[in-house]
Amino acid sequence: MPESVNTETVSNCFGCAPRNPIGLRLVIDEDGTGCTAEFELGADYESFPGVVHGGVVASVLDELLAQAVYRSGRTSAFTSELRVRYAQPMRTGTAYTARAEVTRRDESSVRAAGRIRTPDGGLVAVADGVFHLLTDEVLDQAGDRLPDSLVQALRASNRP
């Protein structure tokens, strides 16, 4: 969920909320071309001993891609497709950098790509995702299938 949702609600986003005790608590920086997060995950996120669970790795990338998409146009979006490819295990207690950038856009969806690397540049995982934009028009049409509180939060995030 974009960080601007915090202006209307208390975000509990698994990816980026700073106070979610079981969340990733990613701190995301943006520059002119994309988003970056430096992070380190502990044993709570393990699969094999010392190895971060592959689903958690995917969550990190999903969050970065979603942030890149949101920050590129300040419109909420949800993940409609996410392809993750893994190159090497991510270790617990080790610092990594994740980065994502928007690669393509049309009026209804945005495509983004991201990578996680070790401090010395080694590739850990890559992701490519498509995000469906939740514009005010989309919310007008589909909003009755969503909880009112969610629609309000999404509309608020579309008006930063």
Added chain:
Amino acid sequence: MDVQQQIRTIIAEELKVPQEQITADVHLRTLPGFDSMRALEIILRTENAFDIEIDAAVTFQVATVGQFEDTVRELCRRRTPAA
């Protein structure tokens, strides 16, 4: 630059081996420095170079440089719409 030349350049640059060492019958896994990380880097660069998507299963199906080149040629052929 044709498919063969372009792929061998990518492999040579990623693995930092002389291009003369990369021939059609060479098994990718026997090339120095080849591991899962390098394999993914090679796949990503190849996808970008030819504007194709290479399925993850290719990593298991392809053994030699020549087979990888054939796979890329086939993906390029499928990508090009029939006239």
